Amino acid sequence: MSVIIELQVPGEEFTLGRLLRSEEAPRIEFETTVPTSEEPVPVFWLESEATAAFEARVEAHNAVEQLIPIDEFPNRTLYALDWNAGENCLLASLTAQDAQLLAAARTDDVWDLEVRFPSHDALSAFESDAEANGIAFSVQRLYNPTSPDDNQSYGLTDVQREALELAIARGYYAIPREVTTIELGEELGISDQAVTERLRRAIVTLVSNTLMTTDE
Incomplete structure (x- = not known):
């Protein structure tokens, strides 16, 4: 039976959070994705006009192959990140447990993540992996999406x-x-x-x- 968990993770606690830190862009929102390979490819919206400085800083990181603009609108750009996630990546840990990232957004330097795990065992394995890699997070909510009485939001943020x-x-x-x-x-x-x-x-x-x- 699947389980959904809502987490808060400080940006400095994991590789992607540090990589996407930006004073020019206080908010980033991920596209909902289902991991399909061993190497996760983040797709996210940047809500900012200052894209040039952000792009230059991200592409200068030694783990980044390419930052690819997919769609551009006034004050908002959709990117895909081609990078070497590394073994201690939070997204790699989710992929290893066949977890689905339902929502992820950064405000200032705190990330709010909503993740569906296929089972409680998979969630436990993820927690163990995060602890082993020194990734600290706080649990905001944990619920079973097949039991509506336990949560009247049905997984909605x-x-x-x-x-x-x-x-x-x-x-x-x-x-x-x-x-x-x-x-x-x-x-x-x-x-x-x-x-x-x-x-x-x-x-x-x-x-x-x-x-x-x-x-x-």
Whole structure:
């Protein structure tokens, strides 16, 4: 039976956190990914105009092969990171346990991660691996997604639930549509592209934790 854990990890505690530290860009948000190889490839949104300085610093790191811009919008760029993760990488530890990274975001220098493990044994193995590699984290919440009574958020983060509830309340899914992502973004204090991504992640998470709860 799968289990979902929400973690907070200081950026200096793991390789990727140190690599993506940026004073110019206080917020980074990962794309939801399912590990498909032994070498994890992070894909993330950078919410900042100061991309040149960020790119130069990341690409100067000896573990980085290439930082690849995938999509660019005003104040927001999607990147893929081609790098040598190393054995003590947090993402490599998740990949080794067949874990799914449901959400990851950095605000200032603290990372909030939401991870689904296929079993409690896999979670225990990850915790042991993190301890062996000196990665400290704090557990914010732990729950079984197949037991809705234990958690009425169904795996949604607070910001995902806020965005989804606001979109429904304002008529974003009505026909005809009664509000735009730009207007929703103004209420939430984020860009319209960020609204679109947040709603997409919220729907994927909600469906995954309600309709797709079998072991398969």
